[in-house]
Amino acid sequence: xxxxxxxxxxxxxxxxxxxxxxxxxxxxxxxxxxxxxxxxxxxxxxxxxxxxxxxxxxxxxxxxxxxxxxxxxxxxxxxxxxxxxxxxxxxxxxxxxxxxxxxxxxxxxxxxxxxxxxxxxxxxxxxxxxxxxxxxxxxxxxxxxxxxxxxxxxxxxxxxxxxxxxxxxxxxxxxxxxxxxxxxxxxxxxxxxxxxxxxxxxxxxxxxxxxxxxxxxxxxxxxxxxxxxxxxxxxxxxxxxxxxxxxxxxxxxxxxxxxxxxxxxxxxxxxxxxxxxxxxxxxxxxxxxxxxxxxxxxxxxxxxxxxxxxxxxxxxxxxxxxxxxxxxxxxxxxxxxxxxxxxxxxxxxxxxxxxxxxxxxxxxxx
Ligand SMILES: *Cc1c(COP(=O)(O)O)cnc(C)c1O
Numbered sequence: 001x002x003x004x005x006x007x008x009x010x011x012x013x014x015x016x017x018x019x020x021x022x023x024x025x026x027x028x029x030x031x032x033x034x035x036x037x038x039x040x041x042x043x044x045x046x047x048x049x050x051x052x053x054x055x056x057x058x059x060x061x062x063x064x065x066x067x068x069x070x071x072x073x074x075x076x077x078x079x080x081x082x083x084x085x086x087x088x089x090x091x092x093x094x095x096x097x098x099x100x101x102x103x104x105x106x107x108x109x110x111x112x113x114x115x116x117x118x119x120x121x122x123x124x125x126x127x128x129x130x131x132x133x134x135x136x137x138x139x140x141x142x143x144x145x146x147x148x149x150x151x152x153x154x155x156x157x158x159x160x161x162x163x164x165x166x167x168x169x170x171x172x173x174x175x176x177x178x179x180x181x182x183x184x185x186x187x188x189x190x191x192x193x194x195x196x197x198x199x200x201x202x203x204x205x206x207x208x209x210x211x212x213x214x215x216x217x218x219x220x221x222x223x224x225x226x227x228x229x230x231x232x233x234x235x236x237x238x239x240x241x242x243x244x245x246x247x248x249x250x251x252x253x254x255x256x257x258x259x260x261x262x263x264x265x266x267x268x269x270x271x272x273x274x275x276x277x278x279x280x281x282x283x284x285x286x287x288x289x290x291x292x293x294x295x296x297x298x299x300x301x302x303x304x305x306x307x308x309x310x311x312x313x314x315x316x317x318x319x320x321x322x323x324x325x326x327x328x329x330x331x332x333x334x335x336x337x338x339x340x341x342x343x344x345x346x347x348x349x350x351x352x353x354x355x356x357x358x359x360x361x362x363x364x365x366x
Contacts, residue, residue, distance in 0.1 A: 253345060
């Protein structure tokens with residue numbers, strides 16, 4: 001694709017930073033991981049950030065650090081990457097699915113509240129595409145029912161709700177996978193203001209080892225390497241510029257697509273700081289083209305698109321008869337999954353590219 005749907009920002013500063021680690025001979029978890037954790041904690045305005053091997057591991061470890069396991073129920077979004085569900089299932093807990101709002105594509109607080117049972121322990125919202133869920137509404141529900149909040153912020157580094165960053169409302173789980181706003185190739189980060197959760201996570205990440213061969217609890221190896229951290233640290237220094245470029249691309253695209261009456265354009269809701277991981281439109285029921293035809297037309301023009309996600313996680317056959325998966329009817333989520341299409345707005349997309357994308361969308365409808 002001439003204009004791909006995502007592209008990592010890997011300039012000379014990243015190359016230099018990786019070379020420094022290579023030359024140091026210190027390839028495993030070390031000072032660069034600590035540097036990444038400190039800077040990421042600052043970005044999220046939290047006390048602690050714990051680096052792990054990937055975002056899925058971050059979610060599973062966060063759930064375990066909250067003692068969530070067999071018999072416990074977690075309420076999450078059905079409109080997410082399968083990692084969210086797999087992490088819940090790995091702990092032995094049971095997943096229930098709330099419906100989403102068509103405005104932010106994230107779980108709706110009222111729908112979450114309607115699913116609470118005596119077994120419910122945790123609300124796990126997903127801040128999809130870079131915009132947070134309604135954290136005021138969800139926090140109120142969590143507080144009233146004494147539930148933990150674990151945020152799947154894999155796509156929302158630096159996003160905020162009423163000025164308070166994603167990952168600071170509960171225990172935050174971030175991914176540094178190659179296509180995310182910030183990347184280390186593979187990697188993850190967990191954020192928290194709770195010192196005891198942070199301590200448990202640091203122990204769990206390294207076999208529960210307090211000091212050499214002294215084990216406080218069962219753990220595993222979820223360590224990140226300094227090589228990976230070195231890829232990400234320089235990106236953090238430029239991250240505000242990255243977000244601003246995404247925002248400008250999104251705004252330009254929205255201006256140019258405003259007259260397309262068969263498309264619903266994504267919006268930044270009041271009080272939210274969207275970091276535009278994805279710019280996702282909905283193809284209307286009255287549209288002259290289907291979602292897949294639109295994607296195909298754009299591909300023909302060299303424009304990459306993405307369908308995130310084509311199907312609700314709990315509707316995949318692998319989970320059909322899974323004892324820990326409790327299906328529920330989520331009509332908004334089903335409708336959005338059938339109509340969503342993401343268009344490129346990442347920082348390598350130029351203003352001219354945005355013009356071309358908009359033009360190609362107009363063409364597709366003619
Ligand atoms: C990427 C992603 C994950 C998983 O992160 P990995 O680093 O790929 O394991 C989890 N949830 C969501 C919403 C994601 O986009």
